[in-house]
Amino acid sequence: xxxxxxxxxxxxxxxxxxxxxxxxxSCRCWELRDTGATRRAARKAAAAAVxxxxxxxxxxxxxxxxxxxxRHYWFLPEKDEAQQSxxxxxxxxxxxRPSVTVDFVGxxxxxxxxxxxxxxxxxPPNAEALKGLLAFSHALFKxxxxxxxxxxxxxxxxxxxxxxxxxFDGAIALLETRGMPGRSKTWIEVTTAKLRAHKAMEAKxxxxxxxxxxxxxxxxxxxELKDFExxxxxxxxxxxxxWIIARNYMRCSGLSADVKDDAKAAEFRALAAPFYKTALEKxxxxxxxxxxxxxxxxxxxxxxxxxxxxxxAExxAExxAAPAVEKPAAExxAExxAExxxxxxxxxx
Numbered sequence: 001x002x003x004x005x006x007x008x009x010x011x012x013x014x015x016x017x018x019x020x021x022x023x024x025x026s027c028r029c030w031e032l033r034d035t036g037a038t039r040r041a042a043r044k045a046a047a048a049a050v051x052x053x054x055x056x057x058x059x060x061x062x063x064x065x066x067x068x069x070x071r072h073y074w075f076l077p078e079k080d081e082a083q084q085s086x087x088x089x090x091x092x093x094x095x096x097r098p099s100v101t102v103d104f105v106g107x108x109x110x111x112x113x114x115x116x117x118x119x120x121x122x123x124p125p126n127a128e129a130l131k132g133l134l135a136f137s138h139a140l141f142k143x144x145x146x147x148x149x150x151x152x153x154x155x156x157x158x159x160x161x162x163x164x165x166x167x168f169d170g171a172i173a174l175l176e177t178r179g180m181p182g183r184s185k186t187w188i189e190v191t192t193a194k195l196r197a198h199k200a201m202e203a204k205x206x207x208x209x210x211x212x213x214x215x216x217x218x219x220x221x222x223x224e225l226k227d228f229e230x231x232x233x234x235x236x237x238x239x240x241x242x243w244i245i246a247r248n249y250m251r252c253s254g255l256s257a258d259v260k261d262d263a264k265a266a267e268f269r270a271l272a273a274p275f276y277k278t279a280l281e282k283x284x285x286x287x288x289x290x291x292x293x294x295x296x297x298x299x300x301x302x303x304x305x306x307x308x309x310x311x312x313a314e315x316x317a318e319x320x321a322a323p324a325v326e327k328p329a330a331e332x333x334a335e336x337x338a339e340x341x342x343x344x345x346x347x348x349x
Contacts, residue, residue, distance in 0.1 A: 039100075046100045050108050058112055059132040065108070066140075068099045102145040106154045109137055113157040117164055117234045125164040134161050134170065141178070152181045159191075160233075168199035190219040206255040210264075213252050220245050237288050243279035246272045250300055269300070276302055 046065050053061040112133055116126040137158050141151060155178060162171035172195050175188050197212035220228065220241060228241040249272035256264035276297050283289040297304045 042099050043104055046104070047108060047111075050112065055116065055126060055129045056132075058129065059136050062105060062109060062112075062136055065100055066102065066105050066143075102140070102143050103147050103150040106137075106140060106146060106150040109133060109140065110154060110157045113161050114233060117160065119234055127165045130161045130165040131167070134158060134165070134167070137161075148181070155180055163195070163198070166202060168195045168202065171195050172199075184224070186219060186222070186224050190216055190225070193219065201255070206258045210252050210255050213248050213255075217245055217248050217252075220248075235288070237292060238283075238286050239289070240279050240282040242275045242282060243289070243293060246275035246279055247296060249275065250296075272300070273302060276300075280304075 050058060050061050050065070113130070116129040116133070118125040137154055140146060140154070146154075155174065159171055159174055159180070162168070162174060172192055175192055175195075180188060180191075193212050193216040197209050197216060200206075200209035200212055219225065225241060228244075230239045230244070231237070232239070249268045253265045253268035253272065256262075256268060276293070279293050280290070280297070283293045294304050
């Protein structure tokens, strides 16, 4: 009897351990599953870690995410969606997979570019942080897992980053080596001219700066760019083509004055005036832009209307009014003839 009790106790303990082990394995397997929900949770945690990182630690955190892998199991999808089933265990796979995709890392890099770009007024760009992001981005471009769309989007942010960090040679090299997918040849030419002008201004070479700015303006005035406008992602200010042309004519005027070429300075100033007027009209419905255009015009001594500028809406051509036609007086209904009284014969009972 005692032997039987001991045996049953032993078997009970073994069964309990087996159940506990099975539960532990099941819980671990549940943690290792690779699903849409687990991927979203991983992205959320990764984004939070990068956003909390100090400026000098951001690149290290991004590199950690790029290198980090997690152990997962997953089912290979069938080519025929109708045949997909998680119960086909021959499609089960187990191994290490990246915690987040390379494209998502690229998205976080873009977010950090905006973080360190400043606001264009009160907060200047963090040049050192931008340079670190640029070096990381150029290495990321070589990663074969980075999709074409993600690379294009990141290239745009890199171009802004080079410009804000005053790395004009880096920006020009980016355009000349990688190009800019989705952008026309004219756009690349006008941007390169602008970058060369800023490089010359940084080097205090006024004449070269004017030459490059004039090239930039000539391309901007072409019919191909007649609908061009640009929005600053850090401030939300919308720059019309005319505003860009006007302010660059004024740059040329100032640079010409610096080298004592007063005739050219006056000529460029005269060229800027009509473009400022059009820029003011185009900014009528953009409050942030309107305030800045007016401030620039006052700064340069151009007259600014006090009343709000309202660009008249184009009205459709009015149809000629139809000739007035008098309505005939409403005819009275004809009077019914008086009914003749007819005596009825007396009823007979």
